[in-house]
């Protein structure tokens with residue numbers, strides 16, 4: 001990327017498979033725009049339902065192995081829609097302590113009682129799930145990949161607890177989708193479990209914009225008629241829908257992209273650790289390097305940028321106070337040599353700080 005006219009290596013984006021700039025994806029966006037125009041022109045339930053919305057929903061449902069899918073305008077709105085529709089007053093939501101802000105906001109808005117369990121702790125989940133009053137509906141809400149630490153949800157431990165306690169499982173896997181699992185279906189595929197409702201977005205691995213929910217046909221109907229963040233907003237613009245459709249094909253046809261991404265991420269993580277950084281529990285393409293204070297983190301971020309590498313400084317309130325960090329998000333198109341150079345730079349910057 002170019003920053004103020006200077007070329008900079010981008011290790012801070014949300015475009016891990018480098019599909020946002022892929023000529024095939026760009027052409028698909030242009031095609032969809034030529035065919036349908038630049039806007040859906042209205043809410044889906046009234047005048048904004050387009051053929052391309054339905055094509056994309058069918059493709060996303062098939063990819064996710066679900067009966068149906070429903071598009072939302074953003075991942076934030078998908079979480080709001082799903083959680084406020086499935087849970088209400090008298091219900092209990094069990095939410096991982098590290099869940100994304102959009103889940104936290106959705107829980108608040110739902111009117112359900114929200115009980116937060118310790119991050120990835122199946123025993124704490126079980127203790128709290130067993131205490132749900134008889135007759136109350138329980139919902140377990142999780143992120144697939146925790147976006148500030150880069151660790152995965154321990155679904156193979158948490159989902160069996162949910163099943164034993166009769167909880168509905170909602171998984172927000174916007175980071176895992178297209179990247180993790182043999183076919184790129186995400187964290188649930190990686191962990192070998194099934195969830196009831198999957199939230200994915202189009203704005204990360206698929207290089208576009210928008211989001212979707214993959215679920216049963218009856219949950220889709222319920223969302224279609226009840227989810228206010230779906231009903232009272234404009235349908236997804238045709239360009240991003242066309243881009244996502246094409247990107248989804250590429251994700252399925254070119255597994256080498258996610259393989260390269262995960263290999264480069266592992267190389268970066270190992271290199272940063274060797275250079276003395278604490279990369280926390282990361283096992284994915286989100287690689288943090290813990291620094292501690294806000295000032296030291298932002299200074300490191302600025303000095304790296306001056307030297308041509310952009311890794312994002314992350315501070316409170318995105319992470320707890322005292323745990324400020326650099327957050328690296330490599331891309332599949334970075335080469336092994338590029339990653340070596342990035343590690344060398346951060347080794348040097350650490351030595352002089």
Ligand SMILES: Cc1ncc(COP(=O)(O)O)c(C=O)c1O
Pocket residue numbers: 074075076077079100102143145147172174175201202203210211
């Ligand atoms: C875990 C998680 N869920 C949801 C979202 C929101 O997605 P969107 O940007 O499509 O609104 C994000 C955004 O980064 C995220 O990290």
